Amino acid sequence: MCGIAGRILTAPGKVGADLVDLMDAQEHRGADSTGFAVYGLPRETGYVLRGMGFDKSRQESDLSEFEAVLREHGGSFLSDPEILTDQNRHYCFRMEISDPANLQALVADADELADRIEIQSCGRSLEIIKDIGGAEVVAEKHGVQDMIGTHGLGHARLATESSVLPNASHPFWARPFSDVAIVHNGQITDYFTWRDKLTRMGYRFLTENDSELIAVWVSDQMKAGLTMEQALKKSITSIDGVFTYMIATPNGIGFAKDRFALKPLVVVNRSGDLAAATEEQAVRRVMTEECDVINYDGPSLTGIWSIGNWSLAA
Amino acid sequence: MTKVAEKMDKIVIEVGKRHIREVNRDIMAACATGRPIRVVDTLSRHNLAVGLPDNVDITFEGSVGYYCGGLNTGANISIERNCGWAVGEGMAKGHITVGGYAGMSCGAAMIGGTIHVKGDAGPRVGVAMKGGNIVIEGKIGYQSGFMAHSGRIIALGGAGESCADALWEGEVWVAEEVDSLGVDVDVIEPTAEEVAEVDAILDPLGLVDSSRNWRKMVSGQRLWYFESRDASAWLMI
Known part of the structure; x- marks a missing residue:
């Protein structure tokens, strides 16, 4: 059992604060x-x-190594990296x-450092923030409440198929496709079959979390020419x-739901002002009318x- | 508004962000007075009014979350808007009315009483029910009636896919189109006496309509004593 949420605003605004509310209600x-x-x-x-990064005592050397890789690919830091540490x-x-x-x-070479540091999102507009703890704890640590944007996803994780690790948290980025993220409530039972196929195609998985697989699977289908609507429908079968x-x-x-209708999804859509969540009580946190x-x-x-x-493909 | 306020002859209880255990304690205390109860600011919260006793009249203003009215032993419960999963799960007696939509597993494992939903209902209405009646004015969802041991599910609208899958002695009555049948289901013509029994359930709800073309679904009984070594029997269904 996990809780997921999505939020779309009609104009850029405090989407971070709304996502925190949606996830706090589903903690x-x-x-x-x-x-x-x-x-x-x-x-x-x-x-x-x-x-x-997995060991803060190695933070300086980790980031130096990453910067070297970045420079090899013709990139550079536009500003000093922001680092967050705590007792972990x-x-x-x-x-x-x-x-x-x-x-x-660049992502492929940076992933060679994945035993020390792990890139968890890459985008022109996407930023994935995830960590151990409940919504308020993670939001306060990372300043999610103040993040401005157009839309986003949230996830509360009850670990079942892989460990309680900060990098096994959701959302997952569809590595290496920029600006694609996923949240998932459920279990993928042919995970290893698909992971093996996608790995042989050259994709890299940094966790053993089945949700990471869906992100890559859908993105790969779209890379092969399917529309998102077609890829979502195909995923069901x-x-x-x-x-x-x-x-x-x-x-x-x-969104996509399986053939057995066992995982809920509740949506309020007021002319494009949209909140979706596993539970109705969550959407009512942000849709107070x-x-x-x-x-x-x-x-x-x-x-x-x-x-x-807004359009519904189902 | 105070947490528990008296308004005319009703006792009004606010939910809001209060702990549900505290709200349910207030509801149980109000039940002991014998006065009608109105619950407000429900915010689709879960587990409200579980295990209510007999001779209680309670109304929820707005929508409720999962398991509302579960294990009901005789209360008359009215939910003005929608309810989440498993409204009235395991109820033994009493009446639950839902003004809007009912989420998955409405009336799951209930053994008595009546649930009346004025809108549509989600998947698996009456899953594993062992008695009582569920009346849905709209359409019932995927796999409704799954493994119902007894009791009646009556849908005045249609039914979704895999309807009445693996029924035992329960009955599923549908007045409109059925998207598809589940395994081991027979659709039979109800007798006049059986229609009269259903009308007797619908009459107090003001829902009798003699022009309905009922599809009554019962178990085909081909899987009742299914022997796993005879897999071909399953494949024939």
Whole structure:
């Protein structure tokens, strides 16, 4: 059992604060860790990288090694990396970098350092923040309440299929596709089958979390030419398990539900001002006026909510 | 508003962000007075009014979350808008009315009483129920009636996929289209006496309509004593 949420605003605003409210209301579904994917105002050049290092005593050497890799790919820091530490051994970072010659090649080489530091999001507008603890704890540590943006995702994790580790928290970035993030409630039962296939295609997985697989699987289908709507529909019959997941891009949020209708999704959509969550009580935290709630309770459902142009594909 | 305030002859209880255990204690205390109860600011919170006793009249203003009215032993519970999963789960007696939509597993494992939903209902209505009646004015969702041991599910709208899957002795009555049947289900023509029994359930709700074309679903009984060594029997269904 986990809790997931999505939020779309009609104009850029405090989407971070709303995501914190949505996840705080669902903390009982999983307090092992909490994460947020926030889509800020997109930049024309450069990327924001978010991630974590696993030993703060090696922070300086880790970041020097990463900077060397970045320079090999023609990129550089646009400002000093921001570092967050606390009593935990791991530390978190946020970097603004210039465009490398080839982003995917940079990510591949940076992943060679994955036993020390791990890039957890890369985007012109996407920033993934995730850590151990409940919504308020993670939000306060990382300043999520003050993040401005257009839309985003949230996740409260009850660890089942992999360990309680900060890097096994959601959301997951669809490595190496920039600006794609996913949150997932469920279990993928053919995880190792698909992971093996995708690994042989050249994709790299940094955790044993089945949600990381869905992010890459959907992105790979879109790379192969499917629209997001087609990829979401295909996932229902191609991926085995019980799941409801939401996947976000700079253009909006899509969702898919499995064939067995076991994982809930509740949505309020007021002319593009949209909140989606596992539980109705969460959406009512941000939709305080009385409003109609849509329950996507049925099996095999998909949908896409676009920024400023909402449509349902199911 | 105070947490528990008296308003006319009703006792008004506010939910808001209070701990549900505290709210339920207030509800149980109000039940002991014998006066009607109105619960406000419900915010779709879970586990409200579980295990209520007989001779209680309680109304929820707004929507409620999961398990509202579970283990009911005789209370008359009214939810003005929607409810989440498993409203009335395990109830033995009493009446629950839902003004809007009911989430998954409405009336799961109930053994008596009546649940009346004025809107649609999600998947698995009456899953594993062992008695009582569930009346849905709209459409019932995927796999409704799954493994219902006894009791009736009556849908005045249609039914979703895999309807009445693996029924035992429960019955699923549907007045409109059924998207697909589950395994081991027979659709039979109800007798006039059986229709009269259903009308007797619908009559107090003001829902009798003699023009309905009922589809009554019962177990085909081909899997009741299924022998796993005879897998071909399963494949024939």
